[in-house]
Amino acid sequence: MEEARTELTGRNSAAISNPYLSIVIRARNEAEGLHRVFEALRAQRCDFAWETIVVDNESEDETPELCARYGARVIKISRDEFTYGRALNRGIAAACGELVLLLSAHSLPVGSRFLEAAVAPFADPQIGAARCLNAHDLEQMAAWYRARDISYRSLEEQREAEIGSEWTRLYPAATCCVLRRALWERIKFDEEIEANEDKLWASQILRHGFVVRCCAEAVYFYTRHRGRRAARMRDLREHLALYRLTGQPPLGRARFALRVIKAMFLAPLVSARYLCEQVSWNFALLSIPHKARRSPRSGSVPEFDARQAVR
Known part of the structure; x- marks a missing residue:
């Protein structure tokens, strides 16, 4: 060398x-x-x-x-x-x-x-x-x-x-x-x-x-x-x-087929998950005035978030 x-x-x-x-x-x-x-x-x-x-x-x-x-x-x-x-x-x-x-x-x-x-x-x-x-x-x-x-x-x-x-x-x-x-x-x-x-x-x-x-x-x-x-x-x-x-191809035919099949199965699940997340988040925003009527609570951030999630 x-x-x-x-x-x-x-x-x-x-x-x-x-x-x-x-x-x-x-x-x-x-x-x-x-x-x-x-x-x-x-x-x-x-x-x-x-x-x-x-x-x-x-x-x-x-x-x-x-x-x-x-x-x-x-x-x-x-x-x-x-x-x-x-x-x-x-x-x-x-x-x-x-x-x-x-x-x-x-x-x-x-x-x-x-x-x-x-x-x-x-x-x-x-x-x-x-x-x-x-x-x-x-x-x-x-x-x-x-x-x-x-x-x-x-x-x-x-x-x-x-x-x-x-x-x-x-x-x-x-x-x-x-x-x-x-x-x-x-x-x-x-x-x-x-x-x-x-x-x-x-x-x-x-x-x-x-x-x-x-x-x-x-x-x-x-x-x-x-x-x-x-x-x-x-x-x-x-x-x-x-x-x-x-000379190394980035993707072979077998992996291409596997990715297409995987995408076909996951597409409906991703769409459903996106819909659920959007409904949940916007409902949480909508409920802010109602939650604000309650007195503030103390505690660590994880505990606070856990209590908020179950309400």
Whole structure:
């Protein structure tokens, strides 16, 4: 693994004690989100220099003017040639920093020490990338109460870990992560796949013996709210890209049939349960004036709720 790591970077991967950081943001008509992100970056307190690069996909709003106001460099990419991987490669190619923070226009850094915390793991020369913590992901919040590392002792161990799709949830996401530019110079992001270009890149550097750090101290809020349809379309793109990479279908015919049968049986039960819950809740609201005539009662919350439920 050590030989592979040295070969990949083309030099010994020295620890970065005073890093220069480039922040790369992909955007199309994201002026509102970018404004919040720029303000959060302006509030950062750190002892190293950093720059901001926005890869603009033919925005028609105030994105270009906003970038000029905050001193962000703009790299243009047309809609016809846009892919997520190509946009990342364009932005990183224009970057000057030894470290690169990939940031979404919907990812809002928390606190004035976010940048400092995000680059801190790279004092260890084995760290190839660091994933930041999404404050809205309760599962991550529970699992990352302290930093955790992803690494493999062998290629066989990595292949076993990357069976299925759960591993993609743990690997760094271009939504908010930091990487070494020296690694990107040797391994570019895939410009053809529809999604998961960031997961594929992380898998490749792990294969060369580097470590991915899940950084609990660098926290951000993801401010975008996707509707049900948009979320499903995103999931389909990710599953399609994952199938292209691994050849593993997300769903077989037998499981499909089982899910359809299960849905047919559960649909009436779900409908009946919803009806009962709505009638019960609205009746409880309707009875509030009647209950208010009784004198208030003391006691612990569970006991109070239990007495209220039987009335």
